Structure formats: C-alpha cells, structure tokens
Ligand SMILES: Cc1cc2nc3c(=O)[nH]c(=O)nc-3n(C[C@H](O)[C@H](O)[C@H](O)COP(=O)(O)OP(=O)(O)OC[C@H]3O[C@@H](n4cnc5c(N)ncnc54)[C@H](O)[C@@H]3O)c2cc1C
C-alpha cells in the first residue's frame with residue numbers, strides 16, 4: 027500500500043522536458059502545455075504562501091504576502107546590478123525606476139521551492155559580487171563606475187564562456203538576469219520596451235497589420 | 250430559489266445534481282427551464298465571476314510577477330480557486346511509484362468547477378468517433394451515433410456561443426449554417442504556420458471556441474431553443490442580453506466578467522437560478538448516494554465543509570456530474586446490502602477505463618517572426634487556429650503505427666510578458682545592458698509551440714479505485730490511481746513530435762525541444778491534459794457497461810451520470826462540448842420519462 031507520503035516526486039526528467047518545450051508564455055487555448063518552473067507533487071499538500079484562494083479583486087505589492095528579507099546592503103548590490111542589466115536608454119527606464127529591486131527581494135524571500143532554489147544561488151552571488159568588487163577596485167559594487175562594473179560582469183555574464191573560477195558566479199548572473207528581466211517586462215514600461223501592445227479593450231480584432239503580413243509573405247485567411 | 254446553506258434545504262426536490270461544472274450546469278439549465286425543482290451540491294465554495302475575475306491586472310501587479318506556483322498552477326490571476334493537482338485537505342494516492350504509471354488529477358473546488366478556467370476549445374465528435382471499435386477493433390463503440398447527438402451539439406453551440414468555421418473536412422463535422430459565430434482573424438504565427446503547413450499537407454484552419462466574437466441573437470435563439478416554453482425564452486433572452494461580445498483583451502483562463510466566454514457560472518447557472526427552480530448548496534462535499542429499500546436513489550449525503558456536519562437532501566432523481574474521478578469515487582463509496590461493491594456496479598466496471606488525452610508538445614524558434622513591427626495579438630484570449638486530424642486515409646490503409654488521431658493546438662508568443670524571462674538564455678547569451686533590451690525586442694514573438702491532443706484508447710491498466718486506508722480531511726475515503734499508456738499512445742506522441750519538428754523546419758525555424766526517441770520521452774503524464782473521461786462507460790449490454798445510452802445507470806434507474814464518466818472512448822476532440830450535449834440529451838430524456846411516470 028502506498029500512502030500519499032511515500033510516493034515519489036515528479037522527476038527532474040519530466041521537468042526538464044517541460045522547460046525544453048515552452049519557456050515563453052504562449053497564447054495557447056489549452057494552457058495545460060505551459061511549463062511551470064517548479065515540481066508539482068500531485069495529490070500532496072503544497073507549500074504555504076498566498077494560499078490557493080487569494081483575493082483576486084485587488085493589486086499587490088512585494089511584501090504583502092511574506093516579509094522581504096534582503097538587507098539594505100544586499101538591496102544596494104541588487105539595484106546596481108539590475109540597473110546595469112536593464113539601464114535607462116532609448117528603450118525605456120532603468121530597472122530601479124520600475125521597482126525591479128522590490129520584485130527581486132520578493133522573489134528571493136518567497137516560500138516556494140523554485141524561488142527558494144534561486145535564493146540559494148542569488149544570496150551567495152551577491153556576496154561574491156561585493157567581495158570581487160572590493161578585491162579588484164577596493165569599493166562597493168554600487169560605487170563602481172560602469173567600466174569597472176562591466177569588467178566584472180563580462181567575466182560572469184555567460185556560464186558556457188566563463189573561466190572555471192567564475193563558473194559559479196556566472197550561474198548566479200544568469201539566474202539574477204532571469205529574475206530581473208522577468209520583473210521588468212511585466213511593467214507597462216517593459217511592455218513598451220519589448221513591443222507588447224495588448225491588454226487594452228478593442229472594438230474589433232483586425233489581426234496583424236498589413237506591414238506584418240507583407241513582411242511574412244502571408245495573407246489574412248479569415249475574412 | 251438561490252444559493253443557500255445546508256440548513257435551508259427544502260424537504261424534497263425533483264432532482265439532486267452533484268457538481269456545478271459543464272455537465273451539472275447544463276443539466277440544471279435544461280431541467281429548471283422545464284420546471285423541475287432542482288438542488289445542486291458543490292464541494293467548492295461559491296464564486297462570483299462579476300467581482301472576482303482578474304481582467305486587466307498586469308503581471309507586475311501580482312506576487313512574483315504572477316508566475317505559476319504550486320498554489321496557483323496557471324499563474325496568480327488564473328480563475329481556479331482551491332484547485333490544481335493538489336487540493337487542500339483532499340489527497341489522492343497512486344498505486345505505483347513509477348512515474349509513467351501515475352495519474353495527475355486536476356480538480357477545481359469552486360462553483361462552476363473547471364469551466365471557470367478551461368481553454369474553451371469546443372469541438373464536435375465526428376461519426377467515426379462514436380464507432381471506434383467498428384473501425385479498428387480496439388476499445389468500445391458507443392451505443393449512440395453522431396446522428397443522435399448532432400442536434401444537441403447545435404443546441405449547446407447556440408446556447409453558449411461558439412466561434413469557428415465550417416470546412417467540410419473528414420470526421421470534423423460542420424455546424425448548421427448560422428450557428429457558429431465569426432472566427433477571429435489569424436495572428437502572425439498562426440498564419441505563418443498555416444501557410445507552411447500546406448506544404449506538409451496539414452490543414453490549419455480556424456478552431457472552435459466558446460467565445461462570443463459577437464453578441465448572441467437574443468431575439469431569435471431563445472425561441473429556437475425553447476419553442477413551446479415562453480417563460481424559458483424570456484429568461485434565456487435576458488441572460489443572453491447580459492453577455493457582452495469579447496473585447497479582445499484579457500486571457501480567458503482568468504474567467505470573463507463581461508460573460509463573453511462560456512463558464513458555467515456566467516452562462517448556465519444565472520438563467521437556471523432565474524427560473525426560481527434551483528437551490529445551490531456550496532461547500533457541500535457529497536460522500537454517497539442515499540438508496541431506498543427498492544434499490545432506487547433517494548438523495549445524497551454530504552459533508553458541510555464549513556462545520557463538518559453531515560447533511561442530506563432528498564430527491565426523486567440523482568444526477569452525478571462531479572468529474573470522472575469524483576463521480577466514480579462517490580459511486581464506489583456508496584456501499585450497502587444491495588450493492589456491496591459500490592453503487593450501480595453489478596458489472597464491476599465502475600472506475601474502469603478512465604482516459605485522458607495524449608499530450609506532447611514541441612517548441613521552436615522561427616527567424617521570420619523576429620523583429621516584427623509591434624502589434625496587438627491578444628485576440629480572443631486563446632487559440633484561433635488548429636489542425637484537425639488529417640491522416641484518416643493513411644491510418645486506415647495501415648500506414649501508421651497507431652490507431653487513432655490527434656489534432657494540433659498551436660500558439661505564438663506575443664502574449665502579455667512578465668514574471669519570467671521572455672527570451673531563452675541561449676538566444677541572448679551573455680548580453681546585458683541596452684544590448685539585452687534590443688535582443689529581447691528582437692526575439693519577442695519569434696517562438697512557436699505545437700501540442701498534440703490525441704485519442705487515448707481505453708485500457709485495463711488505467712482505472713481508479715478506493716484507497717483502503719487513506720481518507721480526506723472530511724473523512725471520505727480517497728481515490729487510488731492506476732495508469733498505463735499503450736503503444737498506440739506512445740507511437741502517436743512520437744509521430745506528433747516528428748510532425749511538429751518538420752513543420753517548424755518548413756517555416757525556416759529550429760526545434761527547441763530535445764530529440765525524441767520513444768514516446769516516453771515526450772508524452773505528458775496521464776491526467777496532465779485534464780480531459781479525464783470514462784470510469785462508468787455507456788453501452789448496449791448491461792453486463793459490459795455501467796450506463797445505457799441515456800447516461801442512465803442500468804442498475805439504478807433514477808441515477809444519471811452527466812460528466813465524462815459514460816464516455817466509452819475519448820476522441821481527440823476536447824470533451825466538454827460532448828459532455829454538455831449529452832447532459833442536455835439526458836435531461837430531455839429525464840423530462841420525457843418523468844412525464845410518462847417511468848422514473
Ligand atoms: C487547464 C484546463 C484547460 C482545459 N481546456 C479545455 C478545452 O479547451 N476544451 C475542453 O473541452 N475541455 C477543456 N478542459 C476540460 C474541462 O474543463 C472539463 O472537461 C469540464 O469542465 C468538465 O465538466 P464537468 O462538469 O464534468 O466537471 P468540472 O467542471 O470539473 O465540475 C465538477 C464539479 O463537481 C464538484 N465536485 C466534485 N466532487 C464533488 C463532491 N464529492 N461533492 C460535490 N461536488 C463535487 C467539483 O468541485 C466541480 O466544481 C480544460 C481543463 C483545464 C483545467
């Protein structure tokens with residue numbers, strides 16, 4: 027007899043399969059094929075966060091459901107790195123202008139396995155970044171000029187190219203970038219930066235504009 | 250009559266309906282419009298789509314960018330309440346600890362059940378789909394054919410509103426002229442797939458979904474649906490006028506507070522309540538059916554989840570529509586002298602032959618879709634196109650190594666961003682700063698995904714039974730699942746993966762999923778597509794089936810099963826439209842038999 031406690035979690039193999047198929051939010055009708063980024067345990071109790079019945083009639087801010095845990099020093103590092111990855115430029119404001127650091131704090135403080143796993147990489151990574159910055163330039167990361175920041179980040183920005191001594195830091199950078207850009211592109215400013223124009227009610231849906239159809243060499247087949 | 254608490258129940262009802270989803274909703278609608286006094290018991294809480302639906306909420310306005318978590322599996326703003334592959338206080342177990350023998354059981358504990366979230370894809374079964382055994386010797390035939398259900402498909406389509414086109418394709422039935430609402434325009438990735446699908450012979454056409462692309466004709470439809478019933482016409486006309494047309498924004502999975510898509514809570518239940526003939530008891534977790542000395546059902550016994558007390562309702566007829574798994578559970582938990590093996594189970598087949606849909610997905614990147622001029626592709630909040638199964642001839646000629654078909658669901662990636670990185674890391678590599686933002690803009694919208702939704706053949710190894718020891722928090726014994734895929738499903742998944750890869754390559758793209766060697770590499774776990782049907786099959790022989798052709802159990806004449814449980818096969822067509830059509834048909838049968846005094 028198998029009690030619910032005894033049967034195993036869905037394996038990593040299944041998880042990886044999902045990641046491979048859909049990392050982007052697809053406009054599928056049947057959403058069952060979208061990846062989740064965590065390990066469901068069918069039939070078993072799930073970790074407690076906002077619960078399975080949160081009030082959906084309002085908006086939320088980081089800190090509403092669980093306390094934010096980053097220290098002021100860690101927040102400074104987070105802000106500097108997030109703004110380096112997502113600076114103010116012709117495509118929009120910097121990460122810190124749209125509260126990306128709050129979001130990162132919420133993420134690494136969250137009670138769910140996926141986020142806890144990220145926190146295990148991000149928190150030590152922030153410390154590494156500070157140590158490295160002091161080692162190379164005798165300053166906090168946030169006090170470095172852009173060139174100095176880049177000197178460090180160029181060594182860690184892509185794990186496959188990173189030297190062995192930077193592999194772990196590179197893993198941190200990738201995770202951090204994922205979290206930061208996930209936050210950034212959820213904002214109206216981020217939508218503009220990436221080219222998302224929806225979430226507005228329309229009287230009619232006309233499909234892609236002619237310019238898009240021409241570029242693709244297709245015609246609108248639904249009359 | 251309204252939504253009530255368990256101490257407000259009437260002494261007796263004509264019909265007790267368990268479950269408020271697609272099947273229960275349709276049953277309640279048809280019966281109350283005909284004047285039957287009904288009580289509906291729903292294990293989940295009451296739910297008000299008018300006030301609880303997150304319509305325009307952005308992803309940055311919910312926790313964690315509103316990404317999926319174990320507590321909200323389809324994202325924070327998703328309509329599902331107290332649902333998922335785990336439900337608080339209500340476990341289930343697996344007979345095997347091998348992954349491929351486990352079943353993922355999705356439940357939504359709320360008024361309206363899974364219909365608040367569902368994908369709204371509404372396809373008719375075709376003629377072949379009712380007679381699969383006659384075609385290939387596998388599985389079971391239905392005791393009814395397409396001709397028996399055809400008019401009910403039409404009625405349901407008229408009632409709920411379904412968009413789509415008639416294409417006259419094999420085993421993909423057309424609806425009568427004027428029934429379907431206009432199909433929405435194709436989006437970039439869909440049109441591009443359609444063009445390149447032609448080269449491979451894959452017919453990519455508008456899908457059918459229960460979304461109002463224009464308002465329903467409230468002046469005429471009610472007269473057609475209820476020709477002799479003026480009061481029903483008036484109630485339905487009013488309900489239809491309360492539904493707006495889709496405004497082409499907000500994902501349907503969050504529900505729709507302008508009632509532009511079908512959910513039981515916005516389409517079936519409001520007019521049913523307006524008749525004055527329906528009481529709904531939320532938080533009422535049905536444990537068993539009450540049986541009289543004559544072996545007939547006399548009502549149901551439920552646990553009031555608020556205070557864990559037991560309650561009873563009396564009714565002349567009982568309808569179970571709690572989803573395949575739950576209906577089976579209630580039947581097997583109903584044990585007494587007359588039915589020691591569970592209710593209506595003289596065949597021993599209750600719980601047997603549960604089916605899901607074969608799922609397998611492949612994603613790709615298509616350079617032609619990069620850097621497209623920004624434009625709004627929210628559309629009808631779900632898919633616009635799909636490909637119905639197209640290889641009937643090859644399959645019949647024995648050229649394929651699996652017996653049944655699949656359709657292809659598809660999507661691009663211009664959806665609302667936020668929460669997760671919109672561009673896979675291997676595209677942007679080490680980019681950061683303005684370079685990253687430019688790359689994100691370039692790649693956004695250039696990813697495509699294709700999913701197989703295929704027919705699973707019922708087998709001996711896929712069933713549910715009562716776990717001998719585990720109970721839920723309300724003291725009700727839980728289900729234990731067994732699962733098995735046959736080579737037909739596994740080979741189908743491989744075929745689908747190859748087809749999708751070929752399509753992506755035909756579009757000049759690259760496949761992003763790993764190479765598939767066997768079906769096990771790609772097939773989704775049983776239950777993951779959430780199309781659970783079967784468990785109390787209908788048939789022509791009482792020894793070999795649980796229900797007759799009216800969804801009525803052979804053993805207990807006043808017990809009807811109106812979810813997916815009576816399905817003897819699970820066509821590639823998503824099941825819900827058929828659940829509703831059969832529920833309406835069963836309701837008409839109940840009305841007729843009751844008039845004749847037979848039940
Ligand atoms: C992600 C997702 C996408 C889907 N997409 C599609 C699609 O595009 N097309 C399609 O056809 N189908 C789709 N489905 C499936 C569809 O939702 C179901 O087929 C449909 O809802 C079945 O209706 P039902 O009435 O049988 O069950 P449900 O809608 O599940 O309703 C059953 C109700 O019974 C209640 N209940 C259960 N047990 C008890 C009890 N013991 N006592 C009292 N009440 C009880 C439940 O709480 C629930 O509210 C999808 C499902 C999901 C979750």
Ligand code: SF4
Nearest residue numbers: 495498501505629630
């Ligand atoms: S897309 Fe249309 S039907 Fe779907 S939720 Fe939005 S308005 Fe409603």
